[in-house]
Amino acid sequence: MPDFSAIRGVLFDKDGTLVDFNRTWFPVVMALAREARSGDEDEARALVERGGYDWTEQRFRSGSAVAAGTNADIVDLFHPELAGEEREAKIAAFNAITTQEGARRAVAINGLAAAIRQLSSGGMLLGIATNDSEAGARATATALGLGDQFHSIIGYDSVAQPKPWPDQLHLFAQRTGLAPSAIAMVGDNNHDLDMAHAAGAGLAIGVLSGNSTRAELSNRAHVIVDSVADLPALFGRKG
Incomplete structure (x- = not known):
């Protein structure tokens, strides 16, 4: 069983993870x-x-x-x-x-707002790493009423090389002061999980709310959950 107690930050993919792709x-x-x-x-x-x-x-x-x-x-x-x-x-x-x-047009994943606020109030540093633009991610987070919950928002244009390269997770680590091993990466595609492994993240968490099946994620994910709504219980943050 992965060590959830070592995680201090959660970095989210956006499309398929926070919003219905x-x-x-x-x-x-x-x-x-x-x-x-x-x-x-x-x-x-x-x-x-x-x-x-x-x-x-x-x-x-x-x-x-x-x-x-x-x-x-x-x-x-x-x-x-x-x-x-x-x-x-x-x-x-x-x-x-x-x-x-x-x-x-952003359609939030069911239970998103409550999950994000519970994780944040429980002390987790939260971020977004997306292959959308940084401006696009910021606009969507604001539209969902969650812009103030994310410590850092990182787009494909924020780094030299986007997912599956490690740059976005390393930038989040740099900005938060967390070691990559203290960060969980959450995403619905293998390029999210590949970035987690390439960057040395503590956890690679797959979600089934996007475009991938359990079988498609199983080789790269440490843990697979139905959606981000399951994360507070996973980390013991029930707010």
Whole structure:
């Protein structure tokens, strides 16, 4: 059994962990695909499928470009013809759109607010590490009424290399003064858990509220729970 008593900080992935990934992001990604294909609905649907959407299951697949990638990755998929300054401008445009729309459409995981407040009041230092932009993560946390609960919010554009590289967790450790071994990383995709292992985190916790199954997470997670709502009991913070 992992040593939960050694954990002093919890770093959360955002999409699929704090917010319902598919309900929040499908309409945004679909709108971006329509724009990329000049309104051609069939081509837009095909592009979203290439981004990882399973039209039968009506969800994005675990580890897909949309589920696990950054806005830069999605721009490269949706607009492969762009390079240099045009590519950078499109990434900036995607960042602006996803910041606004991600916050406006954010659907919180059931029990999120209570869980976050219980962990925080119990003395845990909390953070967000996402492959969304930092501005997007801040806007979503604010929209959910939880912006003041997070010690640090870290986007893909806050570090040299985003998940699955260790940079985001190491930055959280630096900002909080915690050793990586005192930090638990919580996420719904293996790139979250891969970052935890690469950074030397104390725990890699998988959640089933996003795009991955228990089987997909089992090889990389120390612990798997249904959602963040289960975390206060796991850490003995019942507030």
